[in-house]
Amino acid sequence: MTPGRPVPPPLAQTINPVADGGVLAAAYGATSGDSGLVPLTVARRAPKADDVEIAIEYCGLCHSDVHATRGEWGNQSYPLVPGHEIVGTVSRVGADVTDFEAGDRVGVGCMVDSCRECGSCLDGLEQYCENGMTGTYGAKDRRNGDTVTQGGYATSVVVDRRYVLRVPESLDPAAVAPLLCAGVTTFSPLRHFDVEEDDVVGVVGLGGLGHMAVKLAKAMGAKVVVFTTSEAKAPAALELGADDVVLSRDPAAMAAADRTIDLIIDTVAAPHDLNPFFRTLRVDGALFQLGLPSEAMPPVNPGALICRRIAYAGSLIGGIAETQEMLDFCAEHGVVADIELVGADQLNEAYHRMVAGDVKYRFVLDTGTLQAPAKEADA
The missing domain is CATH 3.90.180.10 (Medium-chain alcohol dehydrogenases, catalytic domain)
Structure with missing residues (x-):
């Protein structure tokens, strides 16, 4: 037992x-x-x-x-x-x-x-x-x-x-x-940000929420970049439809991603430093926090937000009408x-x-x- x-x-x-x-x-x-x-x-x-x-x-x-x-x-x-x-x-x-x-x-x-x-x-x-x-x-x-x-x-x-x-x-x-x-929790911020074809969506973490964020963003026509601390997850991310994988522990890889992302969906529920991810966002980009850590997160540097007019936001599941919209969208795209x-x-x-x-x-x-x-x- x-x-x-x-x-x-x-x-x-x-x-x-x-x-x-x-x-x-x-x-x-x-x-x-x-x-x-x-x-x-x-x-x-x-x-x-x-x-x-x-x-x-x-x-x-x-x-x-x-x-x-x-x-x-x-x-x-x-x-x-x-x-x-x-x-x-x-x-x-x-x-x-x-x-x-x-x-x-x-x-x-x-x-x-x-x-x-x-x-x-x-x-x-x-x-x-x-x-x-x-x-x-x-x-x-x-x-x-x-x-x-x-x-x-x-x-x-x-x-x-x-x-x-x-x-x-x-x-x-x-x-x-x-x-x-998991589906509507990731769908809602993607819709709120009006993700469309050719937008670049970053997904932090590749668990239950993260894998849905990849699938839904791809179905909306976006290019998807998965950020992960584990190099072993790269094949799985690509199999799900991600266009690229960035090893977030690698400073050179993160530097190469500077100003390349329009929207980040952060699904990690453990404390982690957000400031490196803010640097990957373009002007008027946004990071939506979906994971809810049980302990305090490292502090956010306001300068990272101010210098590019970046929004740091949260999102909670979705309303009833939006959840139905998500189900119908998934049926249309086979997700x-x-x-x-x-x-x-x-x-x-x-x-x-x-x-x-x-x-x-x-x-x-x-x-x-x-x-x-x-x-x-x-x-």
Whole structure:
């Protein structure tokens, strides 16, 4: 058995009581910060008038799932079922739902609600909701009392139709799952910067986010340059479609890249010095920070920004309309994530491998490997 891997309990714990018309969903999640992922049973509500009930087929594994389940981002409510890259088919809809019907293939990303009233929500930027978006898991469900949202490592979920996305039938549904986080997280700044043919896009890091940034920027017609600290990653970057690879540890290579880049997408989640990358940007260039280091970054030299009117910006996933735009764009250009499919019994091993950087490039859970909820859990 893998060291640190928990022994599954004989009977899955049930999260929340089962209400009339609701269903029990088999799931995997954490019962404490050091429990690892164990079998659980989640009670899902019956669809309300605007709800869509989804039979989950696949759910991507995001590194943020690891942080959340291990309590590495502060106090966490347990038990917790992670997963915010959900793809499945509609099983039931509420009485007022007209835009989805049973059998439709759909997706759910990082949020399942927002206030719907603030300026950001009204502008289609629900991810920046001024009253706080409702995350797909680990968040207080603002429309269902004191319950906490539970995510997609499960066989079903119920979500308000406004936060459900239509998955194009031409795309592999398993490989679509990571698009709902990694895909839109990289698509949004590329669109915000209006990337087009012949622009030069730099991508820092070649993990789950980085490989999507390469694919999407190429599909937009850009020339793509990957910056990496590992020379061994150069063949993989070129295979993904990158036009060039720069070894960022090599001062001569970085000097040669001076003033050659229009936009940098930085996906690295570990502290690193940004100043050498600013020097590769042209006048009016921008660096978008997507990786969120847990420790302080080295200070930015304001002079590097001032002397070329460079923008240093951040970006968080994407709104619902933009996420749908991204899915449609990916269907048009045949873009999906590179994935490794895993079963429920491989989830803890997959977490260990994610932390070690041993994945190329995203893990996706096949929810068909989850066991049906035990009938005793109904009691």
